[in-house]
Amino acid sequence: MAMISGENHGLRLAVRYAVLGLIAVIFIFPLVFMVVSSLKPDQQLLLDTKSLRAFLPVGDISLDNYVAAFQRAPVGLFIFNSVLVTGATVLLSLLVCSLAGFAFVFINWTGRELVLGIILATLIVPFETIAIPLLLLMSKLPWLGLDGLTWGWLNSYRVQIVPLVADGLTIFLFVQYFKDLPGELIEAARVEGATWWQIYRRVVMPLSGPILATAAILKFLIMYNQYLWPLMVVQDESYRPVMVGLQYFFQLNRAWGEIMAYLSLITVPVLGFYLVLQRAFIASIASTGVKG
Amino acid sequence: MARISLKDVRKSYGSTDVIRGVDIEIEDGEFAVFVGPSGCGKSTLLRMVAGLEDITSGTLSIGDRVVNDLPPKDRKVAMVFQSYAIFPHMTVRENVAFGLTIAGASKAEKDAKVAEAARILQMEPLLDRRPSQLSGGQRQRVAIGRAIVRKPEVFLFDEPLSNLDAALRMDMRMEISKLHKQLGTTMIYVTHDQVEAMTLADKIVVLKGGEVQQIGAPMELYHHPVNAFVAGFLGSPSMNFLDVEVVEANGDAVTVRNGALDPVTVSRASGDYVAGGRALLGIRPQYLVPAADEAASALHGTVGLAERLGTETIVDVALKDGKSLIAALSQDAILEMGAPIGFTFDPAKCHLFAARSA
Ligand SMILES: Nc1ncnc2c1ncn2[C@@H]1O[C@H](COP(=O)(O)OP(=O)(O)O)[C@@H](O)[C@H]1O
């Protein structure tokens, strides 16, 4: 009996791994294609797509496409801009949205249901519908910078960051998570003399590792993939993010190899972000003991 | 240390009145227990004292300050919750020191005070553990440690023992009692368990439906309950209540009877009784004495289930009029189911209450 159930178990495991492997392959192949193609001259790249050679680094392999990509566009600057804008927005968003969620769940104030309802209602408003009014608003906002008071936020980092920091979805995620935290923990902290800020800092945030990681991933993906908004508000190349930078490669004399090289380059920060966050995610679950 | 006073305190959630005008005075250093059935508003009342719930109307003072509008952190109270509410991401030491950390105490001060609390609660070996590595009883100690370390003026306990098993509950009950004697701080303790109330309290407040039924020392409430609810709530097994007919009311002496009960004259504590009316006669199971001779007894029935506990025998008696009651006989007794049994009792130990409203 034991033998049979053991074999059974082994078989089930094998099937599970096979399915997982297949899914992994489906996800990975486009990436492999991208990286492999970035190493090939255009003619070979197009020919290879007719066979499995498309996924193999064979034939005339070189880094020429990367060199050409850097010549065609300030790739490093675009990546820097995107990482800066995305990083700043993610951090600010975690702060602002978690504070908002905290206020909605733990603090009793008149009108909180109504305000939360309005914020949640914004979830069904597509960004495109508010893009133009938002653009007009941004073009008129004041800014006190190194060269004194100026008007209009267009062509800057802040115009890509500030309007996108707070969003209904992230606030909603925090609200849901906070509602599930044991309320007596917060009450105990209040009786112990903690201020709201101390409760946020010392009790709620240390227990929020999983939701911080989740919200950060979502926000990162949304921000790193920004296209429409920066296209509208940034004409100056020096503030341009990676997705808008892709345009450079679809103009005259389109070169697929260079496009693949550019895409490979702008994927690197995403992978880096994932690795860092995954480790933080696991560490936070292990240390808070929220699970188990 | 401080006395606590509640004057006509009320609490409503929308149109639901949860606390309906409560007046309670708790002296400095007193151990007060709020007791009552589940849902009677004990926790709500305690949370109002803590500042975790708003007071709809009335006046709440701690010491000589009216604290109605003070946030919890300014009330100098400490609270132990039913779920313990210790912080899962902190060690025991950090948990106990939490209030001191919040107040910006120095490391030396924290270490000294945590060490003292740990000594009092005998939990020195636990200080560097995480809550997930503690048993229920140990978590309870941590919660109490966190409360005593700040030297608050008032301790609040909300059913702190209800998640523990029976043996541990008794240990902790005694420890809490010891702690009160040691610290001498005013304490309010909420429970639905009358044994905890009777054993711990200097003063018991019996609550029902958001109203105070009676306030007094445990034995005062036990011997002189003002109504059938208090009489039935305190004491184990619960007091028996017989529906009786008033035969004669003569000054304070009231004679009552029913189908199973021969006429008996008891003295009234309160209330109006007229001949021919109805009343409720309360007799504690312990005060029923089995009569050697059935004919000589005042209360007649037959033996139902009997539980022999060794020191005591609890008998369920089917009365002649179809009702039943519980008797607690003070020694081990072998009783045959269905056999006739009769009881006598001291009328002075009976309580007469107004009849249950139909
Ligand atoms: N937030 C609330 N909204 C409405 N009713 C409530 C709320 N909190 C408690 N209650 C009601 O108040 C009553 C008293 O509750 P509680 O003080 O918790 O009782 P106890 O602690 O004595 O069991 C209960 O009937 C409960 O349903």
Ligand SMILES: [Mg+2]
């Ligand atoms: Mg309760």
